[in-house]
Amino acid sequence: MNFASDNTVGASAPVLQAIVEANAGAMAAYGNDEITRRVRARFAEIFERDVDVFFATTGTAANALALSSAVPPYGLCICHREAHVIDDECGAPEFFMHGAKLTGLPGVGAKLKADDVAAYVKSLPRAVKQMPPKALSISQVSEGGLVYDLDELAALGAVCREHGLAFHMDGARFANALVALGCTPAEMTWKRGVDILSFGATKNGGLMAEAIVVFRTDLAEALDYRSKRAGQIISKARLIAAQFEGYFADDHWLANARHANRMAKALSEGLARLPGVRLAWPTQANEVFPIIPHALDRALKAAGILYNPWTELSLPEGEHVGEGEVLVRLVASWATREEDVHRLLEIASSGVSRHAAE
Ligand SMILES: Cc1ncc(COP(=O)(O)O)c(C=O)c1O
Incomplete structure (x- = not known):
């Protein structure tokens, strides 16, 4: 994915x-x-x-x-x-x-x-x-x-x-x-x-x-x-x-953009519900910027999910990426499938639970 x-x-x-x-x-x-x-x-x-x-x-x-x-x-x-x-x-x-x-x-x-x-x-x-x-x-x-x-x-x-x-x-x-x-x-x-x-x-x-x-x-x-x-x-x-x-x-073009934004919103809401995850700032279009624990980062990567780490330069005042955390960017597109978003959230959810149990 x-x-x-x-x-x-x-x-x-x-x-x-x-x-x-x-x-x-x-x-x-x-x-x-x-x-x-x-x-x-x-x-x-x-x-x-x-x-x-x-x-x-x-x-x-x-x-x-x-x-x-x-x-x-x-x-x-x-x-x-x-x-x-x-x-x-x-x-x-x-x-x-x-x-x-x-x-x-x-x-x-x-x-x-x-x-x-x-x-x-x-x-x-x-x-x-x-x-x-x-x-x-x-x-x-x-x-x-x-x-x-x-x-x-x-x-x-x-x-x-x-x-x-x-x-x-x-x-x-x-x-x-x-x-x-x-x-x-x-x-x-x-x-x-x-x-x-x-x-x-x-x-x-x-x-x-x-x-x-x-x-x-x-x-x-x-x-x-x-x-x-x-x-x-x-x-x-x-x-x-x-x-x-x-x-x-x-x-x-508008239908494509609406779809991408909707997928990003679903991703964003699902990720923000997970313990230890917070959004660097709100999701307003088709990109999501969560701060996630390293364990979750590892679980997502082990599942073959591709996304990028992001710079911390523009975080809001008072926000910072702690030790054991990383700020990442996930982007949804006109072609992102709903089942991919659900699958990512399932993997993320089990990644977080496993981390809590360790
Ligand atoms: C904000 C922004 N501007 C412009 C571009 C266009 O870049 P490219 O030359 O790769 O088409 C991109 C692509 O990543 C972008 O994110």
């Missing part, structure tokens, strides 16, 4: 079917085809306004390109210190930003607070020797599995406006956050001040389907050239776009 990430499973059937259908015949290359045009129009419908859309094959490419258009080479981009852009992309954003820097701030569950961002921006010296802040990047869902609510997004948007920062959202788990909040894509993005979005579909049923959705036309100006230079203008673009047709059709 694999709870290591939501990209350990393949693509969902409607996405694969859409690729098969798009595969037939010949069409214009490099995105000049009717499927890509249809999908661009669909993005505009979904976001209830004109948007510029650029496709990418990885979330790293989408983030790096989005940030490169938002931050000049001499600028600073603020993010959480555990953000994927700063921690897990091998410097790609900085590489594509041509010298601009990412700077990471702390925050519980890998979430940033508007007040902290504002205080940090105000604390920066303003001289030609120092890089001026030019953008804020947040992850929705956060790397700690938490979801920014609409008020928190609005507050961050207001800080960005006040201080002239471009507001980037890494939406690798956009759908999971959206269904958790029960709002519209527009409400979770540009209506709260988001300027540019990395819209991820790969983790939620896509094969390799990422898009940069731009709400500020000036940020889109050179993105096609940047994309080409990054090798992200895809010759058979219709096969990338087709994935989004399958993804959006009949609200498949």
Whole structure:
């Protein structure tokens, strides 16, 4: 059983079917085809306004390109210190930003607070020797599995406006956050001040389907050239776009995300009921962060269950991982089966009882 990430499973059937259908015949290359045009129009419908859309094959490419258009080479981009852009992309954003820097701030569950961002921006010296802040990047869902609510997004948007920062959202788990909040894509993005979005579909049923959705036309100006230079203008673009047709059709993407979130909730509630187990913070989307005894960790691993240990950097004040404990991350996906969650909980329950008897 694999709870290591939501990209350990393949693509969902409607996405694969859409690729098969798009595969037939010949069409214009490099995105000049009717499927890509249809999908661009669909993005505009979904976001209830004109948007510029650029496709990418990885979330790293989408983030790096989005940030490169938002931050000049001499600028600073603020993010959480555990953000994927700063921690897990091998410097790609900085590489594509041509010298601009990412700077990471702390925050519980890998979430940033508007007040902290504002205080940090105000604390920066303003001289030609120092890089001026030019953008804020947040992850929705956060790397700690938490979801920014609409008020928190609005507050961050207001800080960005006040201080002239471009507001980037890494939406690798956009759908999971959206269904958790029960709002519209527009409400979770540009209506709260988001300027540019990395819209991820790969983790939620896509094969390799990422898009940069731009709400500020000036940020889109050179993105096609940047994309080409990054090798992200895809010759058979219709096969990338087709994935989004399958993804959006009949609200498949929302159903997938709801399922993943429901599985994570069941997992989270079951684990939290076990003696010696507590959640580092609440489960709000499709990721669960329990602090578990080593004995339980051993029992789960012995049963072949895959998941990852997690950093303790963003624990709430007063919380800590004791000796004999470990903080781990378990991720549910669109393909997680209910019986896998039950089986994991059974194994965990007997692991805990055995530990108590020892
Ligand atoms: C928060 C976040 N952003 C972006 C990504 C995209 O990364 P990749 O380049 O592997 O598609 C991931 C994947 O793990 C992620 O968790």
